[in-house]
Amino acid sequence: MTYNTQLKRLVLPEYGRNIHQMVDHCLTIEDRDERTRCAHSIIASMSKLFPKIREEEDYQRKLWDHLAIMSNFKLDIDYPTEPLMAEKFTSAPSKVPYTAGHIRYRHYGKDIELMINRAVSMEEGPERDEFVMLIANHMKKLLLSVTADGVDDSKIFKDLADYSHGILRLDPQTVRLHEFKIVAPPSNKKKKKR
Structure with missing residues (x-):
């Protein structure tokens, strides 16, 4: 008995072994016109296997x-x-152009740098102060995701001042950032019924 695992691997398994055998037979036909007729009959069989494909535009x-x-x-x-x-299948894909921008602190990412640059360009006032607080709290969240020991607010204030070249400064005596807790994911264990 011959098993499919012992036979040659199918290139497009969705069409099945019979269609692949028909294609192999078509390759052995000498006459070009006969080979073309055989190919048309194979296409008809393929479209009958998947009638939904006829609804597509260029099926x-x-x-x-x-x-x-x-x-x-x-x-x-023909x-x-x-x-x-x-x-088309053997050519290598074109290289994806990545920005060569340097990220100073990778754990904060590029978006934090962009937000800090935006905050620096804003006029001083309550809107900018709120925006800087949002940025600082987000920086603390990001730093907590890579540091399990906890994060000191003064570290965030120092990094914020460093990013903004000393323009954005928060006073550790008067400003407190949110306290974030790391919540353990729920366990997938089922509770026993009593």
Whole structure:
């Protein structure tokens, strides 16, 4: 008895082994016209397997692309659409451009730097003071996420002054930041019924 695990791996397993065998047979046909007719009958069988695909806008192109993939791009026929090229799958993706900006304190991230720069550019007043307090409390939360021992407010005030080049200063004698507690996640254990 032959098991599927002993046979060759399917390129597109959603079409099944029979469609793949039909594609393999089509590759062995010598006459180009006969091979093209065989490919059209394979496409008809593929569309019957997935009738929902006919609702898509460009479903014929998708089926012909799948046929090219299953034949390992070796099927030499008259394609009704532009055939998919193997180079599309072998080429490396283009490099993602990342900003080369330096982050002074990585645990705060780039957004804190941007918010502090925004606060520095604001006019002095109660709105700026509230914004600076929000930033400082958020900095404390971020620092707590990487430091389990707790965070001293003076550390946050020092970092805030350092980021703003001494423009934003909070007095540790008069200003207190929120106290955040690290809450343990709920356990997934089920309670026993009595």
